[in-house]
Amino acid sequence: MKVSIIGSGSFGTAISILLGNKGYNVYTYDRNSELINFMREKRENERYLKGVKLPDNVTPVSTLEEAVKDTDVFVLAVPSHGIREICLKIKAISDTDKVIVNLSKGIENGTLLTMSQVIEEILPKSKVVVLSGPSHAEEVSRGIPTTVVVSSKHKQEAENVQDMFMTSNFRVYTNDDLIGVELGGTVKNVIALAAGIADGIGYGDNTKAALMTRGIVEIGRLGVALGAKGLTFAGLSGIGDLIVTCTSMHSRNRRAGILIGQGKTMEEALREVNMVVEGISATESTYHLSRKVNVDMPIVEALYSVLFEGKNAKDAVSELMIRDKAHEIDSLL
Template sequence: MKNIAVIGAGSWGTALSIVLADNHHNVHLWARRSEQVDEINQYHTNSKYLPNIMLSERIIGFTDLSKALDAVEIVVLVVPTKAIRETVQQMTKVLSQPITIIHASKGIEPGTHKRVSEMIVEEFSSSQLLIDVVVLSGPSHAEEVSLRQPTTVTVSSESYEASELAQDLFINKHFRVYTNSDLVGVEIGGALKNSIALVCGLTNGLGLGDNTKAAIMTRGLAEITRMGIKLGANPLTFAGLSGLGDLIVTCTSIHSRNYRAGRMIGEGKSLDDVLASMGMVVEGIRTTKAAHELAIKMNVDMPITSSLYAVLFEGLSPKQATEQLMGRVKKHEVEQVSTNFIEYK
């Protein structure tokens, strides 16, 4: 049994807290809003994010970050990527003991093009407080995890021991955890699939069917793989849980914020109206900006991502984007590069 702080009490942070509590760990669940913490502590619910789900008494809510982090050795960081730096900066000011961070956020930072683990390490660089960073990723909607439906995820770190620690903390009969040594691939797969899910939703909003969705998912995976390889990832990672698995669930599920947001854009709603109506962060929008910048910087061909960027930020209509993608020059699907490696073109 361990004392673990979960920073971020949205749907995913709360669902992961449920898994940890099921495994007999004590959870300090931090949230910004006092009314949310009061609900967690008095009624053992978090109704805005996971309605009709009862929380274990092992889960205790905090608004005071220093109290949430008191006497813990492990922090599970589950905040939107745009809040990673600010949150970690606050943590370094109040921490008095070294910690291992397990993050479950999926995105890339525009401008710097850094992955989440890189942002965390950078913000801890002037202190001696960070032991290891682990990413937890994979096809895992919070709503289903909270109902204890069978779910599989991957954890990855530069430290094999840290990956095994995270695996041991979370694994149980409902929540199966694998380890993967490819930190870059796991984070890139988890981040970039959100952009592809936006496009799948967008095509649904246009009234297009399963053929189109299959094409977007397949060619989207090719884009993700190309970028991942360029950044040093293992291409096999993208055939696994944090690649293909996460792509499938995010591109096809009613629980997916990115899919729902894309569908509304395809139906003709403005980006501002979509974000206002969602009420929660749509990670794929910010990631699309970063991925488009990174594709130009790294000279990686990502036509789906680039077309989505044009729709979101340059005024291209979804219909025009579809026509643009379908009218591209003819190509081979794959090219044999060596006896054991095939490159998606």
Template sequence: MTKVAVLGAGSWGTALSIVLADNGHDVRLWTHRKEQADHINSTHKNEQYLEIMIPDSIRAYYELKDALQGVEVILLVVPTKAIREVCQQVNAIISHKPVIIHATKGIEPGSLKRVSQLIDEEMTQVTYEDIVVLSGPSHAEEVAQRQPTTVTVASINENNAKVAQDLFFNEVFRVYTSNDVIGIELGGALKNIIALGAGISDGLGYGDNAKAALITRGLAEITRLGTHLGANPLSFLGLPGVGDLIVTCTSVHSRNWRAGNLLGKGNDLQDVLERMGMVVEGVRTVQAAYQFAKKENIEMPITEGIYEIINSVKKPKDVVEQLMNRDKREEMDDLASLLRNRNTR
């Protein structure tokens, strides 16, 4: 039995706590809202986020120092914008060196840093080697119902990736390992932009052809940027790449798809975000990816179009027209040269 503190009691933190509790671990689910901790402990429900009974063995905490007492593993699962703040709070409390697993999917606008880089910066007790990312096609709603799910855990320290694999692995939650932290984080973060696009396309009334095009050409953009930043291009063919793109672009569970769908139907972004009541990471990540693409001179036309929609620079229909009328080109030319350059490095 491993003592694990799960920091972030939203849908994903709750679902992953259930996996850990099913595996017999001592799970402390921390929330920054006292009334939520009291509610979970008295009712074993967290229905603001998930319609599911939470196992009695999971205890919710409001005091972070109590949640962290003696833990061997910390699972960070707050939205990207809260990562620095939560890491600073943890850093002020812990005096030991736990394994840090994070399941957050985003990039910080401005700094353009991945979540593991933010953790590494803020937590002086841990090194980059102690950090593991967990990502893949995994809607909290299905994980909480114990429906078959596969994810990948990545760390530059193989041993820590295996610790995470053993912690979560069970008969309905299959966990693969990888050493490509950059690829696994970027795949999970960038797919949210494309999921917004898929939702917008559906909201506009376009069909499956348009969505398949977005998924496939979106994958090309993700691979282009990711490989430029040092990811292994093969990672984008895996669960945290194409797997997560498929699940997020095609499922009504996806917050990013749902937000995009409402935008495509003509709703205002602020209204949409208020209606969602949960984090829509793609809205922030698209700012970061757009800045990256401009800075590094990487061609990302879908990302650019979604950035323009989110920032009310262009209307969704105009962006579709712009994408369809770009210059003619060969489908695989840039990806082929990307692989060639990688081989000659």
């Protein structure tokens, strides 16, 4: 079976290694030809996963045509803002009816579509399966025990992907709540960015616990309004992904937030992290989506005001704290 990984960043490379170790014929493509040439020569992605070797059956390729030709399964591992563009390029080569496993987490700005909706709009013959959950590439690539969840409109394809990705160190669950799984994986990046800002300001564990707890409430509130199941947000793509992204220094969203909390501008923080910080665009799209469906998301609104309206982060926290009184449980949904 030929598996094509589109995007050779940290997570795309980690999945290439995982599937290569399972014996699949893996082709990994990236538009950065210098990166691909280095991976081909040194058998390592030094930029993103230094010290982790590629299995012999992982082939880095520098053209999308090589990756697309005769493939059985696509794995999209590009940033959310690049999903539409890469799908259009794939369509120009082949209007594929294959399974597409999407690793990207986001809501498209402007259209406010989830990633699976963007893929289905451009490649309607394909069968989209979303993979989400607490899974830092640095740990997946080194075989550290990890659990994730896959979801799809196509039950059999989700189960096939479950079998395909499952290893003794990478446990895969299924969940038929596609919108819930996608929203959980997207909006947790927003909360992680806020948690990082709180760390950068110098707030403590109490603050982070409050952000995470009330953050999952906001994620669930938005999800239920859009037809998701509330229990999904107690799972791997909800609280699971939120915990790891808010607490780990592997999290680029948290790292960027720390820099912003320390006084750097958003642009300065992005340059220093030097990787895509999905929480930035997710804050913008989530804010507009919540407004569209009339869902109250105070943390998201506060972060939006800091990132896009120039509000001081400490002032935004103060405003969150002095909002009108509320009953905890009544405000869950």
